[in-house]
Amino acid sequence: QVQLVQSGGEVKKPGASVKVACQASGYPFTSYAITWVRQAPGQGPEWMGWIGVYNGNTNYAEKFQGRVSMTTDTSTRTAYMELRALTSDDTAVYYCAKAGQGVYSLDVWGQGTTVTVSS
Amino acid sequence: QTVVTQEPSLTVSPGVTVTLTCASSAGAVTGGNFPNWFQQKPGQAPRPLFYRINNEYSWTPARFSGSLLGGKAALTLSNVQPEDEAQYFCLLYHGAQGIFGGGTNLTVL
Numbered sequence: 001q002v003q004l005v006q007s008g009g010e011v012k013k014p015g016a017s018v019k020v021a022c023q024a025s026g027y028p029f030t031s032y033a034i035t036w037v038r039q040a041p042g043q044g045p046e047w048m049g050w051i052g053v054y055n056g057n058t059n060y061a062e063k064f065q066g067r068v069s070m071t072t073d074t075s076t077r078t079a080y081m082e083l084r085a086l087t088s089d090d091t092a093v094y095y096c097a098k099a100g101q102g103v104y105s106l107d108v109w110g111q112g113t114t115v116t117v118s119s
Numbered sequence: 120q121t122v123v124t125q126e127p128s129l130t131v132s133p134g135v136t137v138t139l140t141c142a143s144s145a146g147a148v149t150g151g152n153f154p155n156w157f158q159q160k161p162g163q164a165p166r167p168l169f170y171r172i173n174n175e176y177s178w179t180p181a182r183f184s185g186s187l188l189g190g191k192a193a194l195t196l197s198n199v200q201p202e203d204e205a206q207y208f209c210l211l212y213h214g215a216q217g218i219f220g221g222g223t224n225l226t227v228l
Contacts, residue, residue: 047217059215104153105170
């Protein structure tokens with residue numbers, strides 16, 4: 001079945017970077033964009049941006065411009081999200097989600113990766 | 120900076136019909152905002168319910184419907200069941216930027 005499996009939780013110090021992986025299975029990986037969403041404790045989700053797997057085009061939320069990079073490795077069917085210059089405000093669960101009918105729908109989600117930023 | 124607003128909380132009794140709304144500070148919500156709705160229960164990832172206003176997924180309960188109502192996106196739950204107790208989030212796109220609403224905490228008592 002269609003599935004997104006994310007890498008394990010991370011603990012980082014302020015100023016560091018984190019790279020979260022999202023491995024896809026069960027569908028043609030290059031045919032659908034991957035969107036990244038994060039959710040801080042007790043808060044609503046926050047849209048971070050998407051990457052078109054076929055051509056590598058990216059669209060980042062203005063808030064994260066210059067600090068985030070989304071990439072893919074089609075040989076391993078894996079999408080990556082790297083966030084740099086971490087602060088405690090970046091402590092959150094990070095999700096990848098597969099686009100469905102067009103990039104503006106998110107039909108399958110990963111299980112989430114907890115990133116904790118603490119000194 | 121566009122803000123997407125939802126009712127923070129609603130409490131309903133089983134069997135009733137309830138409508139949750141999703142408004143944009145940029146103006147009336149239209150199909151061009153590609154409204155999405157998600158349900159989230161504690162400790163779980165958001166579960167998609169609708170995309171592009173009212174397009175459902177195979178797992179979307181038939182009791183749920185999506186629409187545009189009075190310049191907002193709306194999610195209507197008919198014959199509410201105890202298992203519908205959850206957080207509900209909308210997602211709107213303004214240009215190519217996605218913005219989630221703050222969510223509605225639906226309590227079924």
